[in-house]
Amino acid sequence: MEYKFSEIEPKWQAYWRENKTYKVDVDNSKPKFYVLDMFPYPSGAGLHVGHPLGYIASDIYSRYKRLSGFNVLHPMGYDAYGLPAEQYAIQTGQHPAITTEKNITRYREQLDKIGFSYDWDREVRTCEPNYYKWTQWAFTQMFKHYFNNKTQKAESIESLIAIFEKSGNSNIDAATSHESIFTALEWDSFSEKEKQEILLNYRIAFLSETNVNWCSELGTVLANDEVKDGVSVRGGYPVTQKKMKQWSLRVSAYAQRLLDGLDTIDWTDSLKEVQRNWIGRSEGASVNFSIKGHSDIIEVFTTRPDTLYGATFMVIAPEHELVEKITTADNKIKIEEYITWVKGRTERERMADVNKVTGRFTGAYGINPLNGNELPIYIADYVLMGYGTGAIMAVPAHDSRDFKFAREFKLPIIQVVTRAGEEITDPSTWEESFDSKEGKMINSGIINNLDVKEAITTIIKYIEEKGFGYGKINYRLRDAIFSRQRYWGEPFPVYFKNGLPEILDDSKLPLELPEVDKYLPTEDGQPPLGRAKNWETADGYPFELSTMPGFAGSSAYYLRYMDPNNNDALVSKEANNYWQDVDLYIGGTEHATGHLIYSRFWNKFLFDLGYVCKDEPFKKLINQGMIQGRSNFVYRIKNTNTFVSYGLRNEYETTEIHVDVNIVHNDILDLNAFKSWLPEYVNAEFILEDGKYKCGHAVEKMSKSMYNVVNPDVIIEQYGADTLRFYEMFLGPLEDSKPWDTSGIEGVHRFLKKLWRLYFDNNGELMISTEKPTDAEQKVIHKTIKKIKEDIEKFSFNTSVSAFMICVNELTDLKCNKKEVLENLTIILSPFAPHISEELWCALGQTTSVTDAVFPEYNEAYLIENTKKYPIQFNGKMRFTLDLSANATKEEIQEAVFAHETTQKWLDGNEPKKIIIVPGKIVNIVV
């Protein structure tokens, strides 16, 4: 029998399916291990070879852990809500549920062919009512809780009401958008509606009027992580700022815990750094500036309160609430013009113009609380409403943006920090401001001569004493806007009564997504759900028309996998206590600021409520690298249908054209396939070199338009899934980006065939010997067992593959067919190539699945080397090697080296200056 992967693979896949080989349950007799892949959004294009890279890696690890005695939870599901299906629905009228279902079926077929060890009984789909019931449930819980800053955790709204009733809100330190202070008596006097409006500002899921990223092309608002470079991540459409009433999640309340949690988890430093930047903690002070002739004050956040004396003007964001109030009559028109201009610009335009200085004077003056100086107040769009308080004190001497602004508007510049040894010059002669993180204060009243660090603490203490400010920590992390004006998402379990939102009772969940006649907004601009009939409660109260965003369904899916069919809870206590958290999470780096922040937040919230036992959901996380495409090109001579081979292209004027990589082998074009590829090439002619058409190549993103997409199905058909799995791992380190080049796959395929021939002779007859293995054979296999174990544990799968190749090459050279050796080899190979391993395991006479075997221990005794091939260097250059006993002493080594004729040649009659002998390592002779 030869290696017939096309028969072996479906056979074992059927076996696994029928025997539920990968089904797992809570089993307290075994330690648990949870390996999770970021579940895919099932797109219409299907999987390409880049997608399974992480899945294969996690599958190898899962199988390895299982062989090592763990009860491994390794589930898969689908992130099934999303814009592409809905956009397609708008174009075709086809219900997104239908296209989604179709795409899922296709994904499943492709995944099944690769031979993953998923427990498919645990599959989840975010768009299914029995799943999104728990997404809605979590939302209702967030509605029912507020965040207590003192205890740093979520607590019930009831407990908050109790405090309000007892002592008002002056003693409460909660994450809230409510500002005014009220007493218990006042609280009591508020109407029910007033009370509810106040409470809404405390809830973790809350409704509020905020500036949002509005994408008119998609007809919806977007969260910050869904906008990149001023355009929508999905589709690349322009985004503008707009004030809208929206549901938000108070993620910012968890900023500090999200930051602190990073120190407790095993993620890469770069990913942690991305999250730290996104959370954006900065320490500084909040300082109140009064406004000349007004009772209002402007609150400013600054990280450099030490430079207060250097403030020469103030800038507030054009959207700042005080703009209208403080603008003087003679400046009104100019200010309004400016605000209109700012509003009309897209985010992208604004970002492209960051170097242009624009702004307008309001006519008002702020008062520097330290020295009473009057500071003209400007509005400018370099100050963002979304950060801090939307107002700054400008210190042009030490901030480049303030400096530019000061120059543009001819405002004074006062230096307040000097660097060591610096000569003081007139700031009006400066070319630019300078950063002043270190230095001594000047022109700074009470903090003169202090170091910057000391000045900061001194001034904070001072302003706190004087009562015009306090030390403050600010975060860049914003609350997550949670409404989408779209159809294909989870409905909110919310209805409106007298204009106030009320939450559906748990017993009414899930609130199922209704049917609509079209997937477009209504004529009067309501979201698509505005088209649904009877979209109201039994009592006739209207339901919320927005749906939840993409990240809603993915925020707790890892918990649902633990107990996917539970109708009474997201996850049972028992299941959660057993599976606890994800031990290994593998997925793409693109989720660094979205999913991985939101799900951590979501998990911490559920942790506060006692529904889950772990504060952090993902213990270890690995980002697999991107598989890039390797494109091929042909060169058409201009205005002809003649194509010239790569090496000759410079002799003609040519156009470089992408050609389908699937009709190119080792950069040689299949001419007939090319002619039938596209109608326009039927009559193509070629200028060849060496009788062949050579193509050019380049590494690019894998995409349809570059014709470099490789489908795993095609690879599996030609080489089998085991070859695909091996080759994906062989390409390079898991975390690196690397190009896919199908050419190299022959190597690993040959390896599998060579492996097969260790078990079967040329006539396909099994030729296993039960004789005792020789020491040499044992050495080969035990060396490999050790290497594979070490490699898997450090996720170095590419080097495992070469170790297997070396092992098979060596066993082939030894003509080894000993059962004991081959059994061990089969087991350690099975995480990588499960199908062939099952087949060989069976051929070895085993009657159970290789997945139930035990990963072998290596025996040190076989690994001991008796001799060492010593490299002999002269002046640090290796000249020859010498086989010596591994336990030879320094003296013995030296004697042997100097007895060697080559040594005499390199000494060339000279006395060695120095002889370095490192036993077991190397000999170096300095001449």
Next chain:
RNA sequence: GCGGGUGUGGCGGAAUUGGUAGACGCGCUAGACUUAGGAUCUAGUGCCGCAAGGCGUGGGGGUUCGAGUCCCUUCUCCCGCACCA
């Protein structure tokens, strides 16, 4: 601008604590078998050189008996964040 990463043959990539640079594979060259080869097997393959030998891990400098690995400096490309006060 800030932060992170990367750089090794024609290509993907290997190299414990500093200790034989280029493992393994692709490709390429030659040969064997074959009606045939995008099959299989054998040998070779970093660069220059007939050879002896020399040169080689982005560039320059340093530490060391010895540097891909450590230190300084510089460049390239990639990624993330970005008027964040």
